[in-house]
Amino acid sequence: MSDRGNPDALTPYARSLGIEISGTEDGVPVMCVAFEEAVEGRPEHYHGGATGGLLETAGYAALRAELAERGREALLKPINITVQYLSAGKSRTSYAKGRVTKLGRRSANLTVEAWQDDRTRPIATAVMNVLVADPKD
Structure with a gap:
């Protein structure tokens, strides 16, 4: 059975990083990842790839939730993702939430923010463009 249409499904990569759904806001999953060895880069800081993985996972979760609502x-296929690292993620839980800014018939544009203690001070943001393909194609 496929998880493709399930907005709560996580990829094996997301699960390997320890990413989980911490809750929902306005029907959109908020993702989180606890600080553990799997996400550590330099001592006591998140690896940039782990932060990028959290952002990407949150973006896809937001898009899947929007598609399910409609x-x-x-099938979601990445076109591109641009990550802006704003400050170092420290050794505590990080959160991320995506927002669909445009959903067309064949593509979607998303913005995503990641934060730790203070949501108004993101540690990273991302802009994603995703191909939204018909599963029959």
Whole structure:
């Protein structure tokens, strides 16, 4: 059975980093990852790839939730993702939430923010463009 249409499904990569759903806001999952060895880069700081993985996972979760709300089933294929690292992620839980800024018939544009203690002070943001393909194609 496929998890493709399930907005709460996590990829094996996300699970390997320890990313989980901490809750939902306005029907959109908020993702989190605890600080553990799997996400550590330099001592006591998140690896940039782990932060990028959290952002990407949150973006896809937001898009899957939007598609599910509209009753659409689709294969999601990345076009590009641009990450802006704003400050170092320290040794505590990080959170991320995506927002669909545009959903068309064949593509979607998303913005994502990651934060730790203070949501108004993001540690990283991302802009994602995703191909929304018909599963029959």
